[in-house]
Amino acid sequence: MGKLNNKIAFIIGGNSGIGLATAELFASEGARVAITGRDENTLKDAAYQIGENTLAVKADVLNLSSLDEAYQQVESKLGKIDVLVVNAGIFKGAPLAAFTEELFDEIVDINFKGTFFTIKKALPYLNDGASIVITGSAAAEAGVVNASVYSASKAAVRSLARNLSADLLGRKIRVNVLSPGHVETPIHGRLGLSPEQVKGLREELANGVPVKRVGNAEEMAKGYLFLASDESSFMLGAEIVMDGGWSQL
Numbered sequence: 435m436g437k438l439n440n441k442i443a444f445i446i447g448g449n450s451g452i453g454l455a456t457a458e459l460f461a462s463e464g465a466r467v468a469i470t471g472r473d474e475n476t477l478k479d480a481a482y483q484i485g486e487n488t489l490a491v492k493a494d495v496l497n498l499s500s501l502d503e504a505y506q507q508v509e510s511k512l513g514k515i516d517v518l519v520v521n522a523g524i525f526k527g528a529p530l531a532a533f534t535e536e537l538f539d540e541i542v543d544i545n546f547k548g549t550f551f552t553i554k555k556a557l558p559y560l561n562d563g564a565s566i567v568i569t570g571s572a573a574a575e576a577g578v579v580n581a582s583v584y585s586a587s588k589a590a591v592r593s594l595a596r597n598l599s600a601d602l603l604g605r606k607i608r609v610n611v612l613s614p615g616h617v618e619t620p621i622h623g624r625l626g627l628s629p630e631q632v633k634g635l636r637e638e639l640a641n642g643v644p645v646k647r648v649g650n651a652e653e654m655a656k657g658y659l660f661l662a663s664d665e666s667s668f669m670l671g672a673e674i675v676m677d678g679g680w681s682q683l
């Protein structure tokens with residue numbers, strides 16, 4: 435018996451990294467899964483990898499009307515949503531003196547505004563009693579060079595989980611946060627670095643983690659499964675940090 439049998443799960447940013455590993459685990463636990471992302475090619479590949487009957491919908495959280503269309507497709511093809519994972523996000527940074535308004539807006543618009551409106555627009559499509567899991571970051575609890583706006587955007591979504599859980603109490607919808615530390619995903623390859631530099635960066639990051647390694651997406655997926663399922667029924671407005679002790683020790 436799967437932990438998500440008969441559940442409809444929608445993973446925003448489910449075509450890559452942590453979201454993809456989570457979608458695979460949810461499908462193996464019996465959920466009917468839908469995913470979004472921006473990249474049509476990885477969306478198609480990811481749907482194949484997750485398994486037959488996976489619904490892949492192209493949507494950009496910067497384009498709010500594309501979210502409406504995505505929710506309409508999920509409802510018409512799968513039904514109302516029981517588990518919503520709000521995982522789309524980018525990591526970008528710059529030295530404070532060089533930080534531009536454009537870079538600030540891009541990070542905040544995707545990570546914070548995107549998260550808020552993804553949840554707001556989901557409301558007509560969610561079942562009462564649904565579980566919403568937002569991807570935060572252990573960086574929200576740390577001081578990271580060049581990452582002030584990224585970290586603040588993740589502190590903002592941590593706050594959203596508390597406030598939106600309060601707003602949605604009447605519908606018994608729980609909102610919690612999964613905050614990863616450094617995890618090996620395509621996110622590092624998007625920084626414009628060579629494969630050698632990405633490898634070097636991951637080694638450097640691992641060195642700063644108490645357990646001397648970065649995490650993997652499959653480890654994170656287990657945390658999302660707990661927050662998505664009834665096993666976390668007494669948790670709301672709360673957070674699980676999975677970071678090898680990076681922000682905690």
Ligand SMILES: NC(=O)c1ccc[n+]([C@@H]2O[C@H](COP(=O)([O-])OP(=O)(O)OC[C@H]3O[C@@H](n4cnc5c(N)ncnc54)[C@H](OP(=O)(O)O)[C@@H]3O)[C@@H](O)[C@H]2O)c1
Nearest residue numbers: 447450451452471472473494495522523571616617619621
């Ligand atoms: N990896 C880490 O070390 C780490 C640490 C802490 C927190 N996180 C957070 O974990 C989440 C997943 O990251 P990841 O590491 O798995 O990285 P990833 O492989 O780069 O995945 C990012 C996901 O977000 C989607 N996305 C980005 N911008 C979007 C937009 N404007 N509209 C819709 N979808 C968008 C991507 O879709 P496309 O591929 O189609 O663009 C992709 O599915 C992010 O929120 C990230 O901040 C990651």
